[in-house]
Amino acid sequence: MKREYDIIVVGAGPAGSMAARFAAELGVSVLMLEKDRDVGYPVRCGEAISKAGVEEFIDSDERWIRAHITKFCFIAPDESEVSLQFDTKQEGYVLERRIFDYELARTAADAGAEILTRAYVNGLIFDDDKVSGVKYVYQSEQKELKAKIVIAADGVESRVGRWAGLKTHIDFRDMECCTQITAANIQIDQNTLYFYFGKDVSPQGYFWIFPKGNNVANIGLGVSGMIGKKRSAQSFLNSFMDKHYPNAPILTTIAGGVPSAVTLDKISAPGIALVGDAARQVNPLSGGGIASGMIGGSIAGRIAAEAVKRNRLDHLLTYDKAWNDRLGKRHVIFNGIKEGIFNFSDEKFNKIANAVIKIPYEKRTLGKVFTTALINQPSLLVDVAKVFIV
Amino acid sequence: MIEILPDKCDFCGCCVGVCPEDAIELKEAEISIIDERCTNCSKCIWSCPIEVIVFNKEGILIDQFKSVKSV
Numbered sequence: 371m372k373r374e375y376d377i378i379v380v381g382a383g384p385a386g387s388m389a390a391r392f393a394a395e396l397g398v399s400v401l402m403l404e405k406d407r408d409v410g411y412p413v414r415c416g417e418a419i420s421k422a423g424v425e426e427f428i429d430s431d432e433r434w435i436r437a438h439i440t441k442f443c444f445i446a447p448d449e450s451e452v453s454l455q456f457d458t459k460q461e462g463y464v465l466e467r468r469i470f471d472y473e474l475a476r477t478a479a480d481a482g483a484e485i486l487t488r489a490y491v492n493g494l495i496f497d498d499d500k501v502s503g504v505k506y507v508y509q510s511e512q513k514e515l516k517a518k519i520v521i522a523a524d525g526v527e528s529r530v531g532r533w534a535g536l537k538t539h540i541d542f543r544d545m546e547c548c549t550q551i552t553a554a555n556i557q558i559d560q561n562t563l564y565f566y567f568g569k570d571v572s573p574q575g576y577f578w579i580f581p582k583g584n585n586v587a588n589i590g591l592g593v594s595g596m597i598g599k600k601r602s603a604q605s606f607l608n609s610f611m612d613k614h615y616p617n618a619p620i621l622t623t624i625a626g627g628v629p630s631a632v633t634l635d636k637i638s639a640p641g642i643a644l645v646g647d648a649a650r651q652v653n654p655l656s657g658g659g660i661a662s663g664m665i666g667g668s669i670a671g672r673i674a675a676e677a678v679k680r681n682r683l684d685h686l687l688t689y690d691k692a693w694n695d696r697l698g699k700r701h702v703i704f705n706g707i708k709e710g711i712f713n714f715s716d717e718k719f720n721k722i723a724n725a726v727i728k729i730p731y732e733k734r735t736l737g738k739v740f741t742t743a744l745i746n747q748p749s750l751l752v753d754v755a756k757v758f759i760v
Numbered sequence: 761m762i763e764i765l766p767d768k769c770d771f772c773g774c775c776v777g778v779c780p781e782d783a784i785e786l787k788e789a790e791i792s793i794i795d796e797r798c799t800n801c802s803k804c805i806w807s808c809p810i811e812v813i814v815f816n817k818e819g820i821l822i823d824q825f826k827s828v829k830s831v
Contacts, residue, residue, distance in 0.1 A: 414772055545777060595807040598806045603810070
């Protein structure tokens with residue numbers, strides 16, 4: 371280990387690994403610190419992603435692809451099912467993230483980044499008002515390490531940014547509180563993602579069943595913290611499993627949180643940039659955060675390295691605009707749609723599903739389904755219009 | 761006072777993300793509330809997916825639905 375680094379990345383998830391890799395590729399010194407024992411574990415994620423989202427960063431590899439997805443199935447509260455097929459060019463994957471994340475970190479290492487696990491960052495060091503390194507605990511010893519730039523990829527908790535004065539805490543209504551399991555003997559189509567909606571299943575969120583091959587599935591749900599006031603995510607999961615799969619053997623059980631909101635107002639400050647869940651870069655409509663986190667990480671890593679190489683550290687502050695132009699602005703629109711859907715009653719979901727079912731299967735495209743949903747739910751149109759106008 | 765049941769916690773970080781006071785410390789499998797910062801706002805309780813955050817009222821642990829978890 372060096373005594374000082376150009377860039378220190380806190381957290382070795384997909385966003386952190388891409389920040390480390392894109393910075394290291396430009397030839398600056400990079401250290402990535404991970405608080406857990408393992409990169410990629412535990413997995414708090416539905417693990418679905420588009421092939422395009424993956425291949426922007428890493429070639430597809432069957433070692434970490436558990437299912438190839440060419441179909442969505444939406445299940446309304448009255449149990450009517452709406453299926454949507456897409457062609458293989460738009461294929462998606464269900465990942466084995468414990469291997470996928472590990473491979474992403476390896477690509478960062480290949481680019482020259484150093485990685486240290488079980489290193490718990492618990493503070494920042496400052497030079498005047500500029501972040502100039504981290505405090506961390508390693509093997510019970512409190513240590514400090516200087517860096518020109520710190521990239522915070524510390525996930526849903528997002529404490530590192532707070533220590534730098536950024537407002538990172540998320541409104542509890544925007545937190546999707548999740549519980550999930552991987553279960554065996556789940557007889558579903560192995561190329562379809564299943565989404566359930568409704569107040570008894572997953573109000574202000576959705577319930578998912580994603581295949582992982584050999585009839586193993588990633589099953590879980592998220593509900594807004596607003597719902598959690600009255601009933602926990604775990605209670606919804608238990609009811610669903612009792613009803614649909616009472617005897618399924620359960621291989622893993624885990625909780626997690628998905629910050630489902632627009633990106634933070636500020637994701638950089640002197641000497642620091644935030645990426646991934648820590649920056650609230652999750653797609654607020656789908657809750658997907660792997661691809662958007664990798665994009666955020668790659669942009670921040672590149673800009674941070676450029677700032678170091680040009681000896682112009684204020685260049686880091688251009689990261690906010692670069693992110694907003696690439697995805698941030700689109701997330702504002704998605705968030706508006708999410709808020710419209712949040713208020714749907716079960717009757718509205720049923721009505722939409724029954725209207726979409728009338729579109730011949732071969733003519734169903736995502737655009738057509740969405741248009742039908744809008745016609746049957748004019749108030750949603752107002753929500754969508756509002757976000758486009760503002 | 762708010763308390764996290766350490767044996768039941770899954771260390772997922774939901775509560776940390778919603779805490780307005782940065783009053784929760786989470787390591788790999790260790791979690792604690794920094795009492796001096798906690799204002800008992802309850803947002804962590806509502807956001808916990810698995811109901812492991814409770815009120816400690818004079819040694820009696822009760823959940824948000826007022827049922828007693830342990831004495």
